[in-house]
Amino acid sequence: MSNQVPSEFIDLASKLADAAGEIIRPLYRKKIEIVSKDDLSPVTIADQNAEMAMRKIIEAHYPEHGIYGEEHGQVRTDAEYVWVLDPIDGTHSFISGAPTFATLIGLTRNGKPVMGVIDQPISGERWVGANGETTFNGTKIQTNADITDVQTASLFSYGIELFKSVKGPQYQKLTETVRRIRFGYDSYAYALLSQGFVDIVADADMKPFDYCALVPVVENAGGQISDWDGNPLTLTNPGYVLATGNSALHEATLDVLKS
Structure with a gap:
């Protein structure tokens, strides 16, 4: 079955x-109100209203499609096409005034991510991945195919919480292997990876709305993205996410995480 995404x-x-x-x-x-959700993560009226606006547009155009949103739940997730929405990925960054958050819009077909948008509404930057290419504001881009050795690679991650995760020891080894490390870029790091500026992104506790948009952006730019065991990311396997600029670096990074 072709996963060609219709232009509409x-x-x-x-x-x-x-x-x-x-x-x-x-x-x-x-200065807007910040509310803590059940998992203690923050949410604002910006998150809630932005997702609601997107959901209304989808319902008006494709009422048969499913929607999987971070703020307003799931409908028709057994549909062939499901829109996966994270209105503000990186709410901590948003409420701190840091422009490294993004709106994530993913589309899955039979559970597989086939299109993704990473949109930074403050800087006016938009990455779109689908149908064999990823574009940045309309211009085709590619990942860095030259860095294949983990020891010469850059590593970006959400935060130091990874050291305290179940796979903290594996992550510690990865940080000790790479050339340089940066924290706190949220999904913006995956966008930079798709343009060849970042080599590896490793994260934990990722939900479908956190990664479904990232998969097509990374893969269509020439990169590779999976869980930490090398399994494909779908609508139903949240957890640890690893993205790299090319397949050789991906295999080398998985070897470090598994050793």
């Missing part, structure tokens, strides 16, 4: 990103 779906994804951005931008670096 790609166009709709851009409309979703535009709609979310119109809500998010006026609230950026403003």
